[in-house]
Amino acid sequence: MGKYEFSAVESKWQKYWEVNKTFEASNKSEKPKFYALVEFPYPSGFGMHVGHIKAYSGLEVVSRKKRLQGYNVMFPIGFDAYGLPTENTAIKTGVHPRKVTDNNIIKFTSQLKRVGFSFDWSRVIDTTDEEYYKWTQWIFLKMFEKGLVFRDKTLVNYCPSCKVVLSNEDSQGGKCDVCHSDITHKTKEVWYLRITEYSDKLLEGLKDVDYLPNIKLQQENWIGKSTGAFVDFTIKENGEKLRIYTTRPDTLYGVTFMVIAPEHPVIEKYRDSIKNIDELDAYRKECSKKSEFERTQLVKDKTGVKIDGFTGINPVTGKEIPIYISDYVMMGYGTGAIMAVPAHDSRDYDFAKKFGIDIVQVIKGGDISKEAYTGDGEMINSDVLNGIDNKKDAIEKMLEVIKEKNCGEKGIQYKMKDWAFNRQRYWGEPIPIVHCPECGIVPVPYDELPLRLPPVDNFEPGSDGESPLAKIDEFVNCKCPKCGHDAKRETDTMPQWAGSSWYFLRYCDPKNTKEFASKEALEYWLPVDWYNGGMEHVTRHMIYSRFWHKFLYDIGEVPVSEPYAKRTAQGLILGPDGQKMSKTLGNVVDPNDVVDVYGADVLRVYVLFMGDYEQSAPWSENSVKGCKRFLDRVWGLQDMLVDGDDYRESFRSAFHKTIKKVSEDIDSLKFNTAIASLMALINDIYASGSITRGELRTFITLLNPFAPHITEEIYEQQNFGGVLNEQKWCEYSEELCNDDKIEIVVQVNGKVKSKMMIDTNQDKDSVIADALADSKIKELLDGKNIIKQIYVPNKLVNFVAK
RNA sequence: GCCGAAGUGGCGGAAUGGCAGACGCAGCAGACUCAAAAUCUGCCGUGAGCAAUCACGUACGGGUUCAAGUCCCGUCUUCGGCACCA
Numbered sequence A: 001m002g003k004y005e006f007s008a009v010e011s012k013w014q015k016y017w018e019v020n021k022t023f024e025a026s027n028k029s030e031k032p033k034f035y036a037l038v039e040f041p042y043p044s045g046f047g048m049h050v051g052h053i054k055a056y057s058g059l060e061v062v063s064r065k066k067r068l069q070g071y072n073v074m075f076p077i078g079f080d081a082y083g084l085p086t087e088n089t090a091i092k093t094g095v096h097p098r099k100v101t102d103n104n105i106i107k108f109t110s111q112l113k114r115v116g117f118s119f120d121w122s123r124v125i126d127t128t129d130e131e132y133y134k135w136t137q138w139i140f141l142k143m144f145e146k147g148l149v150f151r152d153k154t155l156v157n158y159c160p161s162c163k164v165v166l167s168n169e170d171s172q173g174g175k176c177d178v179c180h181s182d183i184t185h186k187t188k189e190v191w192y193l194r195i196t197e198y199s200d201k202l203l204e205g206l207k208d209v210d211y212l213p214n215i216k217l218q219q220e221n222w223i224g225k226s227t228g229a230f231v232d233f234t235i236k237e238n239g240e241k242l243r244i245y246t247t248r249p250d251t252l253y254g255v256t257f258m259v260i261a262p263e264h265p266v267i268e269k270y271r272d273s274i275k276n277i278d279e280l281d282a283y284r285k286e287c288s289k290k291s292e293f294e295r296t297q298l299v300k301d302k303t304g305v306k307i308d309g310f311t312g313i314n315p316v317t318g319k320e321i322p323i324y325i326s327d328y329v330m331m332g333y334g335t336g337a338i339m340a341v342p343a344h345d346s347r348d349y350d351f352a353k354k355f356g357i358d359i360v361q362v363i364k365g366g367d368i369s370k371e372a373y374t375g376d377g378e379m380i381n382s383d384v385l386n387g388i389d390n391k392k393d394a395i396e397k398m399l400e401v402i403k404e405k406n407c408g409e410k411g412i413q414y415k416m417k418d419w420a421f422n423r424q425r426y427w428g429e430p431i432p433i434v435h436c437p438e439c440g441i442v443p444v445p446y447d448e449l450p451l452r453l454p455p456v457d458n459f460e461p462g463s464d465g466e467s468p469l470a471k472i473d474e475f476v477n478c479k480c481p482k483c484g485h486d487a488k489r490e491t492d493t494m495p496q497w498a499g500s501s502w503y504f505l506r507y508c509d510p511k512n513t514k515e516f517a518s519k520e521a522l523e524y525w526l527p528v529d530w531y532n533g534g535m536e537h538v539t540r541h542m543i544y545s546r547f548w549h550k551f552l553y554d555i556g557e558v559p560v561s562e563p564y565a566k567r568t569a570q571g572l573i574l575g576p577d578g579q580k581m582s583k584t585l586g587n588v589v590d591p592n593d594v595v596d597v598y599g600a601d602v603l604r605v606y607v608l609f610m611g612d613y614e615q616s617a618p619w620s621e622n623s624v625k626g627c628k629r630f631l632d633r634v635w636g637l638q639d640m641l642v643d644g645d646d647y648r649e650s651f652r653s654a655f656h657k658t659i660k661k662v663s664e665d666i667d668s669l670k671f672n673t674a675i676a677s678l679m680a681l682i683n684d685i686y687a688s689g690s691i692t693r694g695e696l697r698t699f700i701t702l703l704n705p706f707a708p709h710i711t712e713e714i715y716e717q718q719n720f721g722g723v724l725n726e727q728k729w730c731e732y733s734e735e736l737c738n739d740d741k742i743e744i745v746v747q748v749n750g751k752v753k754s755k756m757m758i759d760t761n762q763d764k765d766s767v768i769a770d771a772l773a774d775s776k777i778k779e780l781l782d783g784k785n786i787i788k789q790i791y792v793p794n795k796l797v798n799f800v801a802k
Numbered sequence B: 001g002c003c004g005a006a007g008u009g010g011c012g013g014a015a016u017g018g019c020a021g022a023c024g025c026a027g028c029a030g031a032c033u034c035a036a037a038a039u040c041u042g043c044c045g046u047g048a049g050c051a052a053u054c055a056c057g058u059a060c061g062g063g064u065u066c067a068a069g070u071c072c073c074g075u076c077u078u079c080g081g082c083a084c085c086a
Helices: A006-019 A050-068 A084-093 A097-115 A130-145 A169-174 A195-208 A213-223 A249-254 A265-269 A277-289 A292-297 A346-355 A391-404 A519-525 A541-554 A591-598 A600-609 A621-640 A649-667 A671-688 A693-703 A708-717 A764-773 A775-781
Strands: A033-038 A072-074 A149-159 A164-166 A184-193 A226-235 A241-246 A257-260 A305-313 A320-325 A337-340 A408-413 A433-436 A440-443 A477-479 A486-489 A530-533 A566-569 A741-748 A751-759 A786-792 A796-801
Touching: A006 A097, A006 A600, A006 A708, A033 A050, A033 A519, A050 A072, A050 A097, A050 A530, A050 A591, A050 A600, A050 A649, A050 A671, A084 A097, A097 A591, A097 A600, A130 A149, A130 A440, A130 A541, A149 A169, A195 A213, A195 A541, A213 A541, A226 A249, A226 A337, A226 A391, A241 A249, A241 A257, A241 A337, A241 A408, A249 A391, A257 A305, A257 A346, A277 A305, A277 A320, A337 A346, A391 A408, A591 A600, A591 A621, A600 A621, A600 A671, A600 A708, A621 A671, A621 A693, A621 A708, A649 A671, A649 A693, A671 A693, A693 A708, A741 A775, A751 A764, A751 A775, A764 A775, A764 A786, A764 A796, A775 A796
Parallel strands: A033 A072, A033 A530, A257 A320, A530 A566, A741 A796
Antiparallel strands: A149 A164, A149 A184, A226 A241, A226 A305, A226 A408, A257 A337, A305 A320, A433 A440, A433 A486, A477 A486, A741 A751, A786 A796
């Protein structure tokens, strides 16, 4: 065998797979189905980096193995192409976003094909294709029909740099998800999707799916369910009921003041009777100017103003207490009003200390002269609750009291907020809504979909946060679909997450022009058997798409309630410097460069071998060379071939063990140890100097999912018959994984002192006898008492001696 | 602050409570070569020793066990998520 010419071989097989439609999945098959899904890329102008390759390589290997195991595998790919970066490129270069997107998709496609991924290219989708976004709009209208779409004028997250309103999911940590600028707040009327209606379903659904534990936990925390009580306090001066939410109704006797959010409507309602209204207004104005960042920086330093003219009455104790406004209470959670229990809540404690308010302890424990006590303990100073010694019982008792007094009830709250569903930008799906002066908000009729994005030359957003579409009269001016009156179109577009919220459904039937996918296709493929992607999408795309899917399930459009049966996440590839790869740091590795120099198989093996698939690890060019060496040695196996379709005696257990190891490791994402076991095996083969044809065939079959090109080529060169990707995965027998003889260790007092060969499954007594006969052990035990003998079959013998 | 994950050679990382460091990289020595690259062989946690070997060693301090990287308690550090969520 000559040198392995990876470049020619790789393009040869890639062409073969393309011509023969090798990886196109059929919607009808005798075989069991397997739907493997990876997050489709956003086609940016920078092309892919090796992180994308790692993200796809995991399920790529799983898919190839599943096919060999006789499954009808669908492993699709597509492009999530609407979004700001493309639009910004268009603004900068003057090239239309359609053109930019098309170019980027061509670039991404060629990169993906060069790596030899077994994607089903007949199912490619592009979210900006009108045959696709037609259905994105269709689902939106279905939601509108069911009352899940609404407009509201409230305080929204706003990115001053991107000039768009952002959802809560898009502004995590107070930073814009796209450009990382600080978020500000402003009052604006925008579209919302009522995702909170699905809070409980999204939480409950997690019980039935196989997601990594940390993924479930992050979603649970994001949804943020808490149970507690709503309690109506009264404002003495005007009799107004002021409703609060608390998770600690057991501490109701410790309430010494109340706090309401600066935006609470009760202030406007009674502003004439508030004596220090000027002071309140000044404080409220100051709060609205603070950025998210400033607010979080000032956590310890509480600010606020006492409302002069309001006195709160505790409905349970009848006690009169002051009411403050402070920005540590937010309008967006609970009722925007709280009962403050400084003895047992650290925020209330800080506030009380600063404003000199009484602190009344109602739970025994801690030292409330120093800090709030948030632990459990016996109730004190609490009338009927006194003596109860745990939180759970105390809460129960208080809920009864509240019920008796008819001043509130048990309540549930979620941290998740409704989804601000809008972008004041051009490159997105137009929202199919018409504003009619007669009829109000009117949906575009289904048969008029898609509502096309008009071709324009100027995509600059307006400085006042207006969408570029607002400037296009032909688009804006229309007739009301209901009454025919002159009307205006909605000019906001959908956020970037819209198209990706249902793309996995379209893959099932991507060319359908009548439905987003046929019932038969959905019935056949759903749910996605295994979905892999990034951790950064767990509280964004994953939440959104589960919501859309559950909605479609509720209206009978999809057959299963959860879209993804299993979800895993890969770790990042860091730059060679150990930093996160980024253009500004200049440490981005382009997969094309690696393929040029080492070949696609090397790249594929390396990204999976570099470490634990779920952990981040830095790129190392030297380690890439190690993988290259490995594959060259695989090629070299052909020079040491001997006849024989079976495993040789001396290698039988090694092969069975390796088949078992590789099979199990692929299924549990442990690609690094799967490859390591193949490396260990090849080392042994080289040491022996020869390999049988049968052994070679097994070896290249096991390696095929990782390195499909070189293994196909060897398979062909050796005339094994047919092509490797149509063969069967290797079988192993548990029994044959064991050698006849096995080495065990002999310990004295827990320390290894000797090793010996025994027959596999040799009986206990004879093993111990052999161990005692060992000259070294004999010497060590001489003159000592054996107190205990421990025997672990096929592992060790341990003598405890004095 | 709360929640979660993790701390193992020079590096990436292996180890159902049972030989710590598999596999790979880097390094050192040798072979081949006029030479280099490539390739091949050997060594490669620390300390002592010519050696066989011995002692120590999985962030730190305790504990359980015949046996602990692995289990329990406490401490520290790093990373990730949430963050005034009442």
